[in-house]
Amino acid sequence: MGRSPCCAKEGLNRGAWTALEDKILTDYIKIHGEGKWRNLPKKAGLKRCGKSCRLRWLNYLRPDIKRGNITHDEEELIIRLHKLLGNRWSLIAGRLPGRTDNEIKNYWNTNLGKKVQGQPSITSLSPKQPCNSKDKKKKPSMKESPPLPTSPKGESRVVRTKALRCTKVFLTPQQVTETQSQFNNHVGSEEERSSISSDLMMDLNDLNVGEFCFSDLLLDSEFSQFCHFDDENGKGREGCNDNGNQKNNNGENSKKDHFSPSSDEHLLYPEEMLENWTGNNCVQPDIVSDLKSLASFLDADDEWLGSEQ
DNA sequence: AAGCTGAACAACCGCAGGGCA
DNA sequence: ATGCCCTGCGGTTGTTCAGCT
Numbered sequence A: 001m002g003r004s005p006c007c008a009k010e011g012l013n014r015g016a017w018t019a020l021e022d023k024i025l026t027d028y029i030k031i032h033g034e035g036k037w038r039n040l041p042k043k044a045g046l047k048r049c050g051k052s053c054r055l056r057w058l059n060y061l062r063p064d065i066k067r068g069n070i071t072h073d074e075e076e077l078i079i080r081l082h083k084l085l086g087n088r089w090s091l092i093a094g095r096l097p098g099r100t101d102n103e104i105k106n107y108w109n110t111n112l113g114k115k116v117q118g119q120p121s122i123t124s125l126s127p128k129q130p131c132n133s134k135d136k137k138k139k140p141s142m143k144e145s146p147p148l149p150t151s152p153k154g155e156s157r158v159v160r161t162k163a164l165r166c167t168k169v170f171l172t173p174q175q176v177t178e179t180q181s182q183f184n185n186h187v188g189s190e191e192e193r194s195s196i197s198s199d200l201m202m203d204l205n206d207l208n209v210g211e212f213c214f215s216d217l218l219l220d221s222e223f224s225q226f227c228h229f230d231d232e233n234g235k236g237r238e239g240c241n242d243n244g245n246q247k248n249n250n251g252e253n254s255k256k257d258h259f260s261p262s263s264d265e266h267l268l269y270p271e272e273m274l275e276n277w278t279g280n281n282c283v284q285p286d287i288v289s290d291l292k293s294l295a296s297f298l299d300a301d302d303e304w305l306g307s308e309q
Numbered sequence B: 001a002a003g004c005t006g007a008a009c010a011a012c013c014g015c016a017g018g019g020c021a
Numbered sequence C: 001a002t003g004c005c006c007t008g009c010g011g012t013t014g015t016t017c018a019g020c021t
Helices: A019-032 A040-044 A050-061 A072-085 A089-094 A101-115 A173-186 A190-195 A198-205 A214-219 A221-226 A271-279 A285-308
Strands: A168-170 A211-213
Touching: A019 A040, A019 A050, A040 A050, A050 A101, A072 A089, A072 A101, A089 A101
Parallel strands: none
Antiparallel strands: A168 A211
């Protein structure tokens, strides 16, 4: 199927955006909202490609963009997320409020990519390494921090995103209902429920006879906490967390630890749990091997994290 | 002071996937 | 079922600037 060009190239501005263009775009979006990028330039009176407008808005003009240097915590988080997700910058950015995928990608390419150099990673699988390949003479950088520990095994722990791209977990309608009621049982009060992060709520509420990404499941530590289905109720363990990382009795959820460096345990999936999980109907047979690969990766990750602390 | 080099980051490009007619 | 539109994503390139020689 043919694709129409993204926009007519003639007569369009390219390159750096001017302050006036920024203002026009911002004003237009304030009034009309985001979306319909293709028509936006024409309606707003901008001589720009719709894609360009979208990019400019998302990466620079959006009011919730966090400016300034990446903090050490953010950096650690990026590294950890990259280990799990590979170059899925949008997913990584989704876990870093105020940061854009482009910013994180750039930061990785210019800073973190160097740090993890020597460790096989998804980026090393790319045909080209724009920045890493040309640092003949390394200049000290203000943003640079001490090198990261390397894996004791020296093997790749990065999930190859291409291979896992279509890895989905399918739930039957009944399983969806059960999952939601488990959630409601674990999170007793309305206030507690509303305190759960919005992305988790989306995961649960949007769960129709559908699917959710395994990677999202992994990343939603809160979700994994509520996914502990015990065997006594006869349903078997369908969920994802076997570590006993349930919500504590005080009703405190671990939202503050959401994927923080200190919340490693939420991300670790023992072999046994995976067996239960993959043995269940909710996982398509053809992705079991992917999940097992991921489990072995996580085991390696566990060791590494253990030696790190 | 001028030229060179690399870092940082903004912007572009092509592709993929979902939605819809 | 097919094809088009729209959007999002990741890879790559271009530009600017600071530090070094």
